[in-house]
Amino acid sequence: MTLTDLRYLVALARERHFGHAAERCNVSQPTLSVAIKKLEEELAVTLFERSAADVKITDIGARIVAQAEKVLLEAGQIKEIATAGRDPLSGPLKLGVIYTIGPYLLPHLIPRAHAAAPSMPLLIQENYTARLAEALKRGDLDVIVVALPFEEPGIVTQAVYDEPFRVLLPAGHGWESEERIPASRLAEAPLLLLGAGNCFRDQVLEACPLCRSGEGLQRTLEGSSLETIRHMVATGAGITVLPSAAADPLPGGNSLLTVRPFAAPEPFRRVALAWRVTYPRSGAIDVIRAAILDSPLQGVKPVGRGSPLPVG
């Protein structure tokens, strides 16, 4: 019993004439005749009474035809579902973002992505890079936004933008008079940092190797966010380093805080998208990439697809 057989069956039930039904199915009369006969043998029931005068459907035949129509209807739904779902911009996209990007990027990204792909709801998770990577490989996430370097088997990575680091000082801090801060000087100051697991912490320490064992009091704040640290800087607890998009999220600034760029070579991080090589909805990823690049993030520089890896 195949779907083709069922199509022949309902055609014959409608036409009550082998020749006409065959024509409607675009096959020859013997083809349909044989198919019906085989179907009757397989089901071991007589579906039609044939006579020279006409073709009558049996009682049991009518019931089976009704069921066959149901089957064909449901089968047709499969094609419809496929057609509807062929658009990579339809259906939810599970997006993961690291903690030090999410709060600054998402408010811009979400409305832009929604405008570009209205029927693609975003299911968003913020987490550490490692957790996002696991979820991505498991299939719990489709795309993640992370900072490079990020290399995982079976995962492709595409750089999106470079984001310079900034120094955040409390108002009235001695360095306020300086236009640019050399990274090496961070070791002198009490530096407030995120806890382990945050890639940004490691990137800052990489930009200023002296900080690891520096003279300045380096304070690690487990369970904190960049916003918490910003408040602590404002109270004079120390200084910190922020990605530029986080340095001045509120236009107009905060009078208790001062932001200073680094002296060249400016440390920065390269932010990238990552997804499973096998992930089929590349169109959805393109939309996310475009929405990110369209977001007004303070100080970031778009990266061409083939750009070199960042220094730090």
Added chain:
Amino acid sequence: MTLTDLRYLVALARERHFGHAAERCNVSQPTLSVAIKKLEEELAVTLFERSAADVKITDIGARIVAQAEKVLLEAGQIKEIATAGRDPLSGPLKLGVIYTIGPYLLPHLIPRAHAAAPSMPLLIQENYTARLAEALKRGDLDVIVVALPFEEPGIVTQAVYDEPFRVLLPAGHGWESEERIPASRLAEAPLLLLGAGNCFRDQVLEACPLCRSGEGLQRTLEGSSLETIRHMVATGAGITVLPSAAADPLPGGNSLLTVRPFAAPEPFRRVALAWRVTYPRSGAIDVIRAAILDSPLQGVKPVGRGSPLPVG
């Protein structure tokens, strides 16, 4: 897209492993692999993400698998319907009976048929032979009970029993003293007959050709039934001829009426079953035949299947 493809699809969705799914389907791994690939091409969607680690179903794939399961379920119903309907004694049987048999046969036939085939409800119609024949050919009836001769193209006829005719006299009628009445004498009396269209009328006239232009008053009663005529005989309106099963339907008889057999050669009618040659439920017909033969019909003689045609 075939039902086989859909079976492979749901197997793979369950197993998430081409080899295991193939095994469950009793095919080789390449077979399943190719089938899924072709299905994906036909639907133009990626149903699974393959990687060395494992097989993940896509979002759209999951929806299609759910629909495929629905299709397979409905398709399975077809086999179930066929199995349930394979029994010729299941499902309604549309039975037609001529007016001069129905009232005497059906009260016996119905309970017997129901006992023999409890899941075969009888849909019964009484009518003239010609109307029954039309309905039978149209398919509105499945089997009919008629009197021979009855020949129609595409219809097979099977004799069931012979039924002698009886003379019905009002009590006190002059012929009451005679044991048997010669058919020829009917022409002498006022004979009450059913209207045209009733085959029994013709059969009586054939048994007594003189009656057509006989000396006795021959009264044709349009729209009447044998029961009506019986009542008229009781009131002395004339005499009539009845099939034996109708002559004394109530055991104990009616004191106003006298029944007399004919003198030899006794006129009789041969009652038969008829159905379309193509009708597949021969088992159902056998049940009806057996139920008729089991019915206690006054004076009837069963006819073997190969019996000669009746004289009249």
Added chain:
DNA sequence: CGATGGCGATAGGCTTTAACTATACATGGG
């Protein structure tokens, strides 16, 4: 870092099947 093993994809060959054309067969009607 090369070897190994698991797993899906591909290639080549065979068998089955589903389609066609041509024709036989059955039946009711002139």
Added chain:
DNA sequence: CCCATGTATAGTTAAAGCCTATCGCCATCG
């Protein structure tokens, strides 16, 4: 009794479905 109509059968060819063998990829392990 032959003809017209309609279905079943025969015989052939093309396609499909399936199998075995093998490749290629990746991940793991010594």
